[in-house]
Amino acid sequence: MTSVEIYEHLRERMPDAVVGYEANSAQPAILIDAEEVFELALLLRDSEKLSFDRLLVISGVDWEGYDEKGKGKHRKIAQYGEDGKPNDPGPEGTGDLGLYWYLHSMKYRHSIALKARIARDKASAPSLATIWPTAAWAEREIFDFYGIEFSGHPDLRRMFLPEDWEGYPLRKDYPMPARYHDVPLEGLPLAVRENQQSQEEGA
Amino acid sequence: MTPPESPGREAAFNVVGDHIGDDREQLLHFPIDEDLAEIANPTSGNIVLGRVEDFFRWCQLSSIWPVTFGLACCAIEMMSAAGTRYDMDRFGAGAMRGTPRQSDLMIVSGTVTAKMATRLKRLYDQMPEPKWVIAMGSCAIGGGPYFKYGYHVVKGVDLMVPVDVYVPGCPPRPEVLLDGLMRLQDKIRGKKGRLVKPKWVDQYITTIPE
């Protein structure tokens, strides 16, 4: 089935969930409402005509500063500061966060992309870990980077960063840290620092 | 004065004290085995005189045992350096130990991340003295390609542990790692390393291009 047919098929059965269709000559995407993704996913997996048995990727996006012309540019990445504090990162972001799912069916060899937008202050979405087990880790990764909480996830904790890391790095308003507890992330080498310390103490 | 006839090999095991009571002059003429005389000749090169410090240093530099601390891509080049083409074992450094408690050298090959940094410090502390650290690759030297926006990358392992030799490259060729190992050996030996261009280079450079 082509993407348009899948879109029509879904819109018949779940008209509230499907918000729109983004046409693109290579890879059209279906815009959906993030709250309904669980029921939609059940339909996509179990329906006879669709039978999407593979979830290939879940990707998170921070749409803050998305300017189609590329001028005005997306937010510049803030730089390091001194003394372990980042220099002024700018105002907090107000744009939406987004999610992107790409599904594939081994039986019919068709695939579809789903997109959803999530408000930044209420960043949460249902988890698909009970439908496709591979979603468990992908969602943990998105929680780690964007702070989107997935309700119903069996084990939601950070994937890559340490458990007590503060902040969600891939958001556009994330200020770069210069320390992590007592690990300096940048600065002078240990030997130089110890030298300076002993000089200060001696002086 | 000619020594008495040498009764053969047994004479080599004559102990001087055995002849106490003999004529004093005869003591000077105890039979010596010829092979031993050859070995004991100070100009034959078989006797080396030196300081104990130098001897210990020579022992240390000829058998530096690294701990396997391969983190990322540079670990593959370290493996290649320990492989058959660029044999690291001929420097005595081929016995990679799994545990830091039996090793002298930590080759930090790869990017050090904030999460890994505490483990690195702990492993460094577990190594017994004397110990050395080679920072292999640009990530270990100063953060490498991830220095600009890497929020989780420690920009250089020398922020955590003191480093003896820096081996640049991304990843450094195995020959460069061996060169770094040889610089470390020079450092242990106490002499300055080869700070000048080696003489053999001149054989290959005939004209300097414009």
Next chain:
Amino acid sequence: MTDLQLSERTATMPGDQARPLKSDLLHINMGPQHPSTHGVLRLFITTDGEIVHTVTPYLGYLHRCAEKIAEGTTWHQYIVYTDRMDYLAAMNCNWGYCEAVEQLMRATGTEVEIPEYAQCVRVIIAELNRIASHLIAFGTYGLDLGAMTPFFYALREREAILNIFEKVCGARLMYSYYDIGGVKWDIPPDAMEEIKLFLKIFPKKLVEYNALLTENKIFVERLANVGVLDRETAIAYGCTGPVLRGSGVDWDLRRDEPWGIYDRFDFEVAIGRGQMGTLGDNWDRYYVRMLEMEQSVKIIEQAIAMMPAEGEIMAKMPRTLKVAPGEIFVRTEAPKGEMGFHIISDGGAEAFRCKTRSPAFHNLHVLEKLGEGQMISDLCATIGSLDLVLGEIDR
């Protein structure tokens, strides 16, 4: 002490039922530094003696913030970072990223026509790197199980391939050879001769490797019927590549969703058949990799035959590339599995979002399921059969 008192004392884990004479679960940390060569992976294992109850991988010890860096570097500059993801198959990762950007450009209206010569060069180099990656998988697998000889043999052949790569692009490991629109440098004639020589000698070496490990009784005893991954679990857990094909699923992106000129090649897709034990065990995944090396040799021979005598290596590209706004997700078949790039562009010189779908990340997820009920040494064998690269998993 009565039985009841003993069992009350030993039932220390929450959720354990108090059974008489139950021993404690042992918590073992196969910490981030361990003497196998898979990288900085931490596995937290709870075992009952030698039998593993749960395996929990902890990742992030090599998290190098590549996705944040993508938002700050230009399209061309990011190719360097894709090298370092799967550092054993850097060419394939490069190609995956370049393919994604080119397809996004085509989808948003820019014409990108890659010359025929460059297409053939791309295939040759990518398949050579596939062989190199599988050689490391083969060598280190033997090393994990205690066989040191296959490792040195594999490194010997890999040095031959790295020689070729050095002649082509100057680097041994991090090539950044593929560029958006083609490749950066031509294959010089002596490198081409060396490739042809390599193709002549490599099949004989494969026979040698098969004699060393594949039907070795000890190897088979350790691998067969261990770590059995059935078809439905493999698909549900998102496994791809030799892990998926080892379970009998006939799916290879090079044949089923071809990109570049892959639709013109005639090769077989190796799938596991359960010859030595159960379908989907460690041996099947290992043997799929050995067969794939043979097929790669075939593909390279065909590519050399269909290559034009000379041609352009790059399409015409602007100096500072700006990709029109759009979004795309493109997968290619890397040696570890399906490597995907989800790219969003906002019309600027830098990516707005570039996410990598890493095959080894999803393959590792299935270890939580496979590890239960195995012995610890079997766990080492299973990890080796999944062929993990931490640079790709942690990005």
